[in-house]
Amino acid sequence: MPPTETVPGDVPELPKKAAAAPLPAGDAPGLRFEKVVKRFGDTTVLRDLDFTVAPGERVTLIGPSGSGKTTILRLLMTLERPDGGLIWVGDDTLWHREKKGKRVPADQKHLHEMRKQIGMVFQQFNLFPNMNVLRNLTEGPVRVLGLSRDEAVERARQLLDLVGLADKIDAHPSRLSGGQQQRVAIARALAMRPRVLLLDEVTSALDPELVVGVQDLLRDIARESDLTLLCVTHEMNFARDISNRVLMFDQGRIVEEGTPEAIFDDPSEPRTREFLRAVRAS
Amino acid sequence: MTDVLDAYPQLLKGAWITVQLTLLGSALALVLALAFGLAGTARSAWVRALNRVYVEFFRGTATLVLMYWFFYALPLVGLRFTPMFAAVLSLGLNIGAYGAEVVRGSVRAVPRAQYEAAVALNLTPAQRMRRVILPQAVALMLPPFGNLVIELMKGSAIVSLITIGDLTFRAKQIQNSTGETLWTYVAILVLYFVIAQVLQLLVRLAERRVDRILGRRPGRARRRARAVAAEVGG
Numbered sequence: 001m002p003p004t005e006t007v008p009g010d011v012p013e014l015p016k017k018a019a020a021a022p023l024p025a026g027d028a029p030g031l032r033f034e035k036v037v038k039r040f041g042d043t044t045v046l047r048d049l050d051f052t053v054a055p056g057e058r059v060t061l062i063g064p065s066g067s068g069k070t071t072i073l074r075l076l077m078t079l080e081r082p083d084g085g086l087i088w089v090g091d092d093t094l095w096h097r098e099k100k101g102k103r104v105p106a107d108q109k110h111l112h113e114m115r116k117q118i119g120m121v122f123q124q125f126n127l128f129p130n131m132n133v134l135r136n137l138t139e140g141p142v143r144v145l146g147l148s149r150d151e152a153v154e155r156a157r158q159l160l161d162l163v164g165l166a167d168k169i170d171a172h173p174s175r176l177s178g179g180q181q182q183r184v185a186i187a188r189a190l191a192m193r194p195r196v197l198l199l200d201e202v203t204s205a206l207d208p209e210l211v212v213g214v215q216d217l218l219r220d221i222a223r224e225s226d227l228t229l230l231c232v233t234h235e236m237n238f239a240r241d242i243s244n245r246v247l248m249f250d251q252g253r254i255v256e257e258g259t260p261e262a263i264f265d266d267p268s269e270p271r272t273r274e275f276l277r278a279v280r281a282s
Numbered sequence: 283m284t285d286v287l288d289a290y291p292q293l294l295k296g297a298w299i300t301v302q303l304t305l306l307g308s309a310l311a312l313v314l315a316l317a318f319g320l321a322g323t324a325r326s327a328w329v330r331a332l333n334r335v336y337v338e339f340f341r342g343t344a345t346l347v348l349m350y351w352f353f354y355a356l357p358l359v360g361l362r363f364t365p366m367f368a369a370v371l372s373l374g375l376n377i378g379a380y381g382a383e384v385v386r387g388s389v390r391a392v393p394r395a396q397y398e399a400a401v402a403l404n405l406t407p408a409q410r411m412r413r414v415i416l417p418q419a420v421a422l423m424l425p426p427f428g429n430l431v432i433e434l435m436k437g438s439a440i441v442s443l444i445t446i447g448d449l450t451f452r453a454k455q456i457q458n459s460t461g462e463t464l465w466t467y468v469a470i471l472v473l474y475f476v477i478a479q480v481l482q483l484l485v486r487l488a489e490r491r492v493d494r495i496l497g498r499r500p501g502r503a504r505r506r507a508r509a510v511a512a513e514v515g516g
Contacts, residue, residue, distance in 0.1 A: 126399035140403035174497035
């Protein structure tokens with residue numbers, strides 16, 4: 001497939017936003033799943049999944065647990081290997097590389113190259129307990145991006161300012177609340193200047209009173225940056241706030257898709273309605 | 283009893299040899315444990331096989347037999363070791379095999395989420411191990427390592443059988459010359475115990491340090507801050 005076809009042109013253009021200083025800026029790639037298959041043992045989680053995300057688009061994946069949403073993020077972060085199909089990030093395939101005109105499975109070098117564009121925030125934060133907050137934020141930029149220690153520290157300071165934790169720069173992760181840890185994790189992901197950000201149920205592990213703060217932060221980041229955003233969440237108001245498009249999944253397939261207003265206010269599929277009713281009742 | 287106490291320079295000399303054997307043997311065991319333990323976590327089945335062969339062979343052979351082999355058998359094919367070298371080699375190889383299992387188990391016990399976060403930051407496989415997994419695994423390794431070092435120290439008593447003048451060797455000498463069997467063996471019992479306690483203390487200190495790095499124990503700065511807060515509050 002010629003690279004120009006990998007990003008579809010029929011998705012409405014999004015207005016470019018002025019990127020705030022510490023936020024990643026630059027052209028964000030689109031994403032495209034092409035007949036992607038993922039199995040765990042005998043269970044097929046994704047079957048011939050096709051979908052596209054335009055550059056800079058912000059998409060939320062909703063659906064019952066086990067419907068394959070998180071698997072999609074994990075495939076994109078190269079934490080899981082697909083069993084079939086192609087995943088495009090911009091003009092390149094994530095899990096395959098070109099060799100003598102043939103498509104062969106990606107090696108470590110190709111994955112390393114592709115991962116430069118992608119960042120992820122996890123449900124359980126996953127901060128490194130053997131490093132303080134500053135080191136959590138500088139380790140990647142110094143070791144992977146080759147920034148000088150001073151540059152990395154400066155970047156970390158700006159990001160901690162952004163997430164409202166400038167005073168915690170020397171703190172140990174275990175001394176922070178869940179909400180604070182998640183803010184640090186968001187800053188850590190942004191410090192790598194990804195062009196695609198994956199959010200995997202980022203508020204599910206937080207105490208209720210801490211959820212809003214983290215959501216507000218992410219909404220601001222989403223608005224002020226031009227990242228391509230893929231978000232899995234059970235918080236429907238957050239999904240409405242943060243995304244321009246919502247995909248409803250069930251059993252590894254897309255049941256329905258549309259703008260947040262269309263999906264949440266006027267869903268057409270019975271399965272979507274059923275799911276939304278169940279989520280709202282809880 | 284006074285005869286035994288009079289022979290204390292002999293005993294101290296022996297104790298010093300025992301300490302040397304322990305330190306050198308542990309250093310070798312640590313290197314082997316890390317190398318073969320990490321091999322045991324490798325993706326490649328061939329590299330993992332290296333770990334299995336090493337662990338199974340040296341865990342399954344008696345240290346004494348190994349030592350005899352290095353000291354008495356290898357010279358027959360022209361390989362001659364000093365007694366000390368043969369002793370350190372056999373002690374290190376044996377304890378290193380147990381240590382390799384400790385390293386492998388500890389690395390595997392670090393939560394997978396940590397590995398995933400390291401991948402998400404695009405760290406290379408070597409950086410993931412060196413910067414994220416291993417520092418956390420060390421915390422799990424330390425207590426069993428402490429046991430192994432003490433095990434090695436006690437096991438080193440067998441080196442007296444290849445003419446090394448360690449604590450046990452000296453005790454036999456003193457017992458021969460004084461006839462004080464009871465007090466001689468009481469004396470080295472106590473000395474072995476004291477050495478073990480010192481080793482145990484060192485391991486404890488290392489554990490505390492690692493716990494502090496991992497934030498499981500309030501650090502010095504934190505304690506100071508709390509003291510200040512208490513003062514201000516009071």
